[in-house]
Amino acid sequence: MIADPLILSIVLIVIMFVFLLSSIWIGISLMLTGIIGMLLFDHNLPPVISVYDKIGDLLASSLYDALNSWSLAALPMFILMGEILYKSSISTRLLNGLKPWLTHIPGKLLHVNVAACSLFAAVSGSSAATTATVGKITLDELQSRGYSKTLAMGSLAGSGTLGYLIPPSLIMIIYGVLSDVSIGKLFVAGLIPGLLLATLYSFYIMYKATTDKENVMPNDDEKYTFKDKLYSLKDLAPIFSLIGLVLGSIYGGFATPTEAAALGILGSLLLAFYFKALSLEILKNAILNSVKTSVMIGFIIAGAVFLSQVIGFLGIARAMSEFITGLGLSPLMLILLIGIMYIILGMILEAISIVVMTLPIVLPIVVLAGYDPLWFGIFLVFMVEMAQITPPVGFSLFVIQGISNEKIETILKATFPFFIIMIITVALITFFPELVFFLPNKMIG
Template sequence: MDPYQISLFVMFLVIVTLGSGIWIMASLLIVGLVSQWVISDFSLLKMGTISATIIARNSMSWELSAIPLFIWMGELLFRTKLSVAMFEGLTPFVNRIPGRLLHTSVLGSTMFAAVSGSSAATTTTVGRITVNELIGRGYDRSLTIGSLAGAGTLGLLIPPSIILIIYGVMAEVSIIRLFAAGVFPGLMIAFLYGSYIVIRALINPDIAPKRHETYSAGDMGAAFLKLLPVIVLIFIILGSIYSGLATPSEAAAIGLAATLIITLALRQLTWDVFYTSLNSAVKVSAMITSLVVCAAVLASSMSYVRLPQSIAEIIVQLNPSELQLIMLLMAFYIFLGLFLDGTSVTVMSLPITMPIVIAAGIDPIWFGIFLVIMIELSQITPPVGFNLFLLQSLTGDSLPKVALAAMPFFFLLCLGVAILYVAPGVATWLPDYLYGD
């Protein structure tokens, strides 16, 4: 088969398997095995041997052990009162900023993202606290929902990010460097969100009710104490990683132990919280790791059938500039994000896009951050924007209404990509500074 035929055949398989409604992990295996059988003419024995070897090797990946630990930590915070205390602690500090409590969604999501690594956990946890509270106090409903939809995606970018762990494993890139690379872009996007809220509040002060509360120095000190448990967790996790004392997997174990100790010391760790959080973490972790392992089979199959090389040949024939290639990749990922969740987008696309990115000389660390922002976009784009579904269930609003509220934050994420392209050092400076070029 020529490059076009190979690409069309694999694309047809993907559309048929995903359209049939079967599990995505099964779809990955079917596409990989059928491609090997039809294009490479492998025997069933050879395909079985190759697949079994790949599954065994990837199932024992030490880096993947961080995923269930970070997920369990986020589940524990979600089911205790630490998240509520975080919201109460932030309130006095945003009281004088235009937009006032609207900033708690952005700041709360930023802080929670630094201990959970999950967009869904960030959106759900912060949303349950802020949405009804802000709307009930008279804050603009659309901006309340939209700001949370955008800020919830920060759980994908700000370390410890589960998507960055998956990317690091699949792309064979240092996860520690990826975590460092995600810090400034995550803070940059949070700053863009906060700035947008400030501008909206200055243009139309009615988006926030008139300020009545005043806070003394004692109130500010009490608020800081409520923030302290989460701040301590952030310091323990990220400090142990960036100081070189622990790998991401070891830091996940340390962070989980610290979370258990803190919740136990505050008398919030009941048997019910322990069991339900662990049960949920096991289910989510099994789903994610199964996708990663099956994606490894797909990646190997795509290598055997030369799909990345075929697409690379097509792109070479187009002779795009670096900017044009980035624009093509943006369009590709936005399109995938319309129909797939972030984890699925990552594991299905990397076997195809990673060889192209490497061949084009694009820094894989920078590309990892670019990819995560693209996945953030998919979280707030219908019809399969997962954050939109979460907010629909929290607010009772229709999906089109929630999507319209999130639209400004979609464009703010696009602005973040533009800044990242013009100033790549936003992502690459910190890992280079901490760990050398």
């Protein structure tokens, strides 16, 4: 009973790798993989149903379900905000302003990806929006200044996943609803693990900058005085004011993330006007590029949702969950095997589908093994984050490929160290669960 879904999952992974490495559009690759999966499994359909009719119905419904989302409206608006900041050279001012403050830290401006993704994650709650927006602002700038593009892409991929861990987080909301765990507690519980992960990323950047300085950083020995740092605030203050506007509107309860994204566009236009960097040509290019990026991401989302529905239809996620939970393992071995299962599922499913498909089966077993549902929620968010940078359906990998024009193999190599750091952080919260419980317990007190 378990063999067919497991064998099929391996077949689908191989098919996806072949499609993705053959330079076929990512969205089409995902859809073709789903179609082939249904054709391979058509003997399980009732005789009265044509597999081609089922494929057509499922493809049409998944495309509609994937793209008919109000919350998705925030994605193109945040991307447009990033495009305006980039095209009007405000991103250059941001890095110039940060340079005096980061000059004594190994890695210098490479830490901007980590810091910017952490801040933007608190604005958008979306890993795709975080990765696309920050990447548009930083990747070309860092490369033009002589920083390692490999390390810039890797830190962007890893830090971009913080959109799921630092609140507001869509995955936490879904988990809270399905598990009956307080969403407010989940938001608070994710703060320390999220900041811990961001800190470990920065430590890795410092390590690489110290041990391989010539290949990581430009030969820049400029010295900055305290006066220079104060002078740099003229570039930083307006940009941080924009971040404060977007963040404050959400946490102050004045706006939803989608409405805050609209505020972000207005703020970025005002900043471009303030810095005398706004023109019709800049606005035209920013809108055109944001449309291209948004359509690219939307197409990938549609393909991923279709493939996820096929995976659910074929019973792969349920079969793996039932197989693992039936092994009768110790609590630690159980959570280890569940973690491995989620990493495998992350290769063929997008984040929300992983949570929705597996949670009803896995959560009761995990609770019975003695794990707190609040802790498991943060653990699951980490697993979903890993799915964002796990091939072949690593969504953040596709986004970075779209904005960097690098081969997927190059991006995978750049991302791997940050994937390992995620695993280390998961191990830390597993052996030291107080990292998750500390703030929620303080909140109750």
